Amino acid sequence: MVDARAVYRAHPTRDEIDDVLGQRLPAALGTLNEDGSIHLTYVLFLLEAGYLYVETSSLTRKARNVAARPEATLLVDGQAATGRRLMVAVEGTGRIVTGAEAQRMNRHLRAKYIEDAALESIDRAWGELDDVAIEVAPDRWRSWTNALFRAETEKHVDGSYGDIWRE
DSSP states (O other), rough: OOOOHHHHHHOOOOOHHHHHHSOOOOOEEEEETTTOOOEEEEEEEEEEEEEEEEEOOOTTTTHHHHHSSSSSEEEEEEOOSSEEEEEEEEEEEEEEEEEEHHHHHHHHHHHHSSSSHHHHHHHHHHHHHOOEEEEEEEEEEEEEHHHHHHHHHTTSOGGOOOOOOOO
């Protein structure tokens, strides 16, 4: 008999989490709309000194939501160097970063995703549009790996199929 609790509560290691958060992956950012619904959008992110940062414009819904209601959740789905696929979610308190601090943080974030040769040009293009950063101070970390789920699934699949997973 399968222990569903073990399968669905399998957690990655801290090293696997750090590995995924250091990769150039998109994240889903959830913020709270005025009517209580969730605004969800894909973003680029940076983990620095224990905080997560997202570059944006003060005109965006995500920035307006954080300014009014500072709850935020960031979800990253990736694959660690160990080969295990995992999900990392950070729930926390959001803060709008402005001025020189936002410019500095946005440049650090861009440097994670943009080639060095293009960074100055992207700074000029995006710098006038994205005037703030959203900082998320983690209150709760959640993580999950599908390793046990995948292993349990593969026990029940006829080997004649070959690799059943679409990549």
